[in-house]
Amino acid sequence: MKTLPEQDDLLLRLRDFHSDYFPLHQQRFQDLVSQGQHPKTLFLGCSDSRLVPYLLTGADPGDLFIVRNVGAFVPPYDGSHGLHGTTAAIEFGVLSLRVERIVVCGHSHCGAIRAAYEGVPDEAVALTAWLKLASEALLPVRTSPEALRRTEQRAIVLQLERLMDYPMVRREVEAGRLSLHGWHYVIEDGEVHVFDARQGGFVPASLASNSGTGPYQPYVEHDGQIISAA
Ligand SMILES: [Zn+2]
Numbered sequence: 001m002k003t004l005p006e007q008d009d010l011l012l013r014l015r016d017f018h019s020d021y022f023p024l025h026q027q028r029f030q031d032l033v034s035q036g037q038h039p040k041t042l043f044l045g046c047s048d049s050r051l052v053p054y055l056l057t058g059a060d061p062g063d064l065f066i067v068r069n070v071g072a073f074v075p076p077y078d079g080s081h082g083l084h085g086t087t088a089a090i091e092f093g094v095l096s097l098r099v100e101r102i103v104v105c106g107h108s109h110c111g112a113i114r115a116a117y118e119g120v121p122d123e124a125v126a127l128t129a130w131l132k133l134a135s136e137a138l139l140p141v142r143t144s145p146e147a148l149r150r151t152e153q154r155a156i157v158l159q160l161e162r163l164m165d166y167p168m169v170r171r172e173v174e175a176g177r178l179s180l181h182g183w184h185y186v187i188e189d190g191e192v193h194v195f196d197a198r199q200g201g202f203v204p205a206s207l208a209s210n211s212g213t214g215p216y217q218p219y220v221e222h223d224g225q226i227i228s229a230a
Contacts, residue, residue, distance in 0.1 A: 025061070032062045039065040042093035044086070044159070045105040046072040046112065050187050053105070065093050071112030072104055073133040074159040077166045087166075094168045100178060102163060103212070105192075106156045107185040113152050117143045134158070153202050156182040157195060160215060173216055181212030 022029070039062060043053045047068045053059065067089035075087055093099045106113075116134040120127050137154035141147050160180050163169045172178035182195030184202050193202035194212040205211075 028061060037062050037065070037097070039063055039097060040100045041065065042067070042090070042097070042099040042102045043105065044068070044072055044074065044090070044102060046070065046107055046110055048107055048110065050109075051105065051107050051185055056105075056185065056192060065089075065097055065099060067093075070127065070130060071110065071116075071134060071155065072106045072159065073112075073130065073155070074104070074162040075133065076162060090163070090166060091168065094166070094172060094178065098177075101181055102169070102178065103181045103183055104156050104159045104163070105183040105185060106152050108149060108152065108187050110148075110152050113137075113148055113155060114143070116151075117148075133162075153182075153184050153193075153195070156184055157215065160195070164216060179212075180214055180216070183212060 041057075041059075041064050043057075043064045043066045045051050045053055045066065045068045047070055053064055053066060057064065067086055069086055073086070074090070075084055077087065090102075093102070112131060113134060115127070116131045116138060120131070134151070134155045137151050137158045139147050139151055139154075160182050163180055164173065169178065169180075173180065182202075184193045184195075185191075186193060192205045194205055194208045194210070195201070195215075196203050196208060196210065197213050197215040
């Protein structure tokens with residue numbers, strides 16, 4: 001075996017996976033190859049390194065079809081032929097994998113939401129455009145921990161509403177074959193707050209009666225403000 005450069009910890013981890021983890025789960029992986037993947041959940045999460053979908057949901061290989069981007073945003077559906085990675089993943093998840101749930105998962109201390117208020121370096125032209133997907137969630141106030149938390153949650157609701165503009169999503173939701181779930185993961189508490197349209201806000205999972213409901217119509221906040229993805 002070649003001597004390993006000490007600093008290449010990634011290579012060490014690849015070897016550990018192969019020698020330690022894989023032998024214990026080999027059958028599962030081979031089943032997933034021979035039978036194909038049949039994940040029931042499309043998990044659309046922020047790219048933040050502190051958000052670990054498999055840990056949060058206790059999922060195993062094959063359980064989650066994951067798409068992640070900065071902010072956990074859903075681009076508007078416009079039917080165009082651009083290189084829309086997130087849109088393509090949604091189409092694939094709904095039309096080909098026939099997932100039964102879509103989870104949109106944002107989180108506390110989200111750098112994307114903060115950046116939507118504070119801006120990014122001029123050179124980041126794609127990021128500047130991307131962050132506009134949160135603009136309708138922004139509040140006309142100075143940023144504070146409370147304002148950021150509320151904006152993170154509003155942004156999640158906004159993405160759920162945008163999902164309903166995807167024809168294949170709306171069709172499956174209306175047919176009762178697909179449900180939408182908005183999650184706000186509070187990193188420091190280790191708890192997900194789920195959006196419950198009927199209760200009118202985000203409820204800690206420890207108190208919630210379900211893992212999220214919609215919204216499937218424009219959502220009206222407590223103060224009467226309507227969050228609209230239009
Ligand atoms: Zn984030």
